[in-house]
Amino acid sequence: xxxxxHQNLAIIGHVDHGKSTLVGRLLxxxxxxxxxVIEQHREEAEEKGKGGFEFAYVMDxxxxxxxxxxxxxxxxxxxxxxxxxxxxxDTPGHRDFVKNMITGASQADHAVLVVAADDxxxxxxxxxVFLARTLGIDELIVAVNxxxxxxxxxxxxxxxxxxxTQLLNQVQFNTEDASFIPVSAFEGDNVADVSDNTPWYxxxxxxxxLNTLPEPEPPTDAPLRLPxxxxxxxxxxxxxxxxxxxxGVMNTGDTVSFQPSDVGGEVKTIEMHHEEVPKAxxxxxxxxxxxxxxxxxxxxxxxxxxxDDPPSVAETFQAQIVVMQHPSVITAGYTPxxxxxxxxxxxxxxxxxxxxxxxxxxxxxxxxxxxxxxDAAVVTIRxxxxxxxxxxxxxxxxxxxxxxxxGQTIAAGxxxxxxx
Ligand code: GDP
Numbered sequence: 006x007x008x009x010x011h012q013n014l015a016i017i018g019h020v021d022h023g024k025s026t027l028v029g030r031l032l033x034x035x036x037x038x039x040x041x042v043i044e045q046h047r048e049e050a051e052e053k054g055k056g057g058f059e060f061a062y063v064m065d066x067x068x069x070x071x072x073x074x075x076x077x078x079x080x081x082x083x084x085x086x087x088x089x090x091x092x093x094x095d096t097p098g099h100r101d102f103v104k105n106m107i108t109g110a111s112q113a114d115h116a117v118l119v120v121a122a123d124d125x126x127x128x129x130x131x132x133x134v135f136l137a138r139t140l141g142i143d144e145l146i147v148a149v150n151x152x153x154x155x156x157x158x159x160x161x162x163x164x165x166x167x168x169x170t171q172l173l174n175q176v177q178f179n180t181e182d183a184s185f186i187p188v189s190a191f192e193g194d195n196v197a198d199v200s201d202n203t204p205w206y207x208x209x210x211x212x213x214x215l216n217t218l219p220e221p222e223p224p225t226d227a228p229l230r231l232p233x234x235x236x237x238x239x240x241x242x243x244x245x246x247x248x249x250x251x252x253g254v255m256n257t258g259d260t261v262s263f264q265p266s267d268v269g270g271e272v273k274t275i276e277m278h279h280e281e282v283p284k285a286x287x288x289x290x291x292x293x294x295x296x297x298x299x300x301x302x303x304x305x306x307x308x309x310x311x312x313d314d315p316p317s318v319a320e321t322f323q324a325q326i327v328v329m330q331h332p333s334v335i336t337a338g339y340t341p342x343x344x345x346x347x348x349x350x351x352x353x354x355x356x357x358x359x360x361x362x363x364x365x366x367x368x369x370x371x372x373x374x375x376x377x378x379x380d381a382a383v384v385t386i387r388x389x390x391x392x393x394x395x396x397x398x399x400x401x402x403x404x405x406x407x408x409x410x411x412g413q414t415i416a417a418g419x420x421x422x423x424x425x
Contacts, residue, residue: 010220012089015142017133018119023150027119027190027211028082028093029064034197034212035084060193086216114221116142117211118169121151122161122187126168135381136327136417138176145173145183146214153189157202162187184214224287229253230316230395230403231309232346233263236300237292242274244300246309247292248347251402253310256284261295262315263307265391269315270296306348308393308403316393316403319386319423321355326408326418327381334375340389341415345406351389359383383421396420 016024032038082093094113116137120130137145147169155161166185173180186195187203188211194200196211209217234248246263255261255275262269275282275293285291308316328335340353360370361381376382397404397419408416 010089012091012115012218012221013094013113014091014215015094015113015116015137016119017116017137019121019124019127019129019133022119022121022124022127022130023148023190024119026064027117027148027150027188027196030060030190030193030196031211032082032084033060034193035086037084060191086212088216089218091215113137113142115144115146115218117146117148117215119148119150119190120165120169122149122155122165123151125165126172130169131172132327132379134172134178135176138178143179143182144218145178146211146218147183147185148188148190148211149185150188150190152187152194152203153192157187157194157200159203159205162203162206184209186211186214224252224402225254227252227400228314229255229259229261229310230400231255231291232348232403233303233305233307233309234347235305236303238300242294244298244302245276245292245294246298246303246307247290248309249290250285250287251346252287252400254284254286255291255293255309260312261309262312263298263303263309264316264393265318266303266307267318268298268302269312270298272296306346306350306392308346317395317423317425318391319388319394319425321385321387321424322394322420323358323383323385323422323424324406324418324420325361325381325383326416328376328378328416329414331378331415332411334377335416336375341408341410343386343388343392343406343408345392345394346403348392348394350392352392353387353389354384355387356385357382358385384418394420394423396423 016028018024084091118130118134118137120126147166149162149165149169152162169185170180173183186208187206188195189200189202190196192202194202195206199210200206229250230252231248231250233246235246237245237247239245255272257272257275259272260269261272273294273296275285275291277285277289277291310316335354335357337354337356340351343350343352357373357376358371359368359382360373360376361367361383362369373382393403394406395403398421404420406418406420407414408418
């Protein structure tokens, strides 16, 4: 069995609803936790005179390692089903979860929403669903977790499904693209194997649902967009910008343009994994050389695209943002640092145009004086230095950003319109 296509998976949901436990269970059931780690837990448990269940040891150990701030090899969090190789895009509960979800090299293709059966929809359930919607995730697996705590009652499951369906409808999520599964991540019900505890349920297990997700489409048809990560000078070759192709393809001989530096030329060579290649595609990390471009002509944060369809440079842009955490209020004139692809640029929020009701997605207030944590809004933004950015409807990969201030991510957003 060789899994092939790659999927980035986000695990979202309210704190304590069981995200880490579900991840642990998925890793455990797919054989992604190395045997020596399980063996070590088994020995430790035997020494302590605890008998029984090895999954519990794995979770204890994961929790202890997390508390000590150590990353261990089971925290790579990758597992394979028959169809796909999955990477969990971030450690659930991680402080920078939101930022990484938006700007990380690994944007999520799909998400699993964990909702505890004994608690139902909670504040972060709502927040994460809205965020997932904003970021363009349109396929959800809903794990109604902790079914063991509610005695595997069908009626409780139905109530939670009803509540989550309402929430999805509110944010205009297509509920036909959501699958609901009664789960106990801790006991393992309906994760890898069909559970005898839920005879009233005839649908898929979590692993089956993951297996039947649609394949992510490689964005090869979009124009080339290659955010520059670094610029090197290599003797014998010259200036070598490096970065990851987000969309489109690059061929030797193509004429390209770097924005906002506004220089360009013909691609002479492309290198990948220390080998010259004639062509590179989305997801490829490349170094390349462009005729006539010197080290000081371009910089990190530039985006490389075709000369006849260059990346746009924003004089101002309109965006929808979600304020995650800000100690006070955000008003017009606020100038935090925006992180978009490889660029970090101070930008001024020039006007707050609309406050959006984050549960319905409808306009709640025109021209509000301020916004604060938990609010969603449409704002107009003026970069303080030239910034290449794209409407997320055209090039999603280059249309989202995080706003950072005081050492943390305070908001996330997507670009609606660019005024060049
Ligand atoms: P997270 O904050 O969403 O990552 O939640 P955790 O995975 O850390 O789980 C929170 C608590 O709920 C822990 O004590 C888990 O052992 C417990 N838990 C998680 N899933 C289940 C479940 O399916 N059944 C039961 N009984 N407890 C669970």
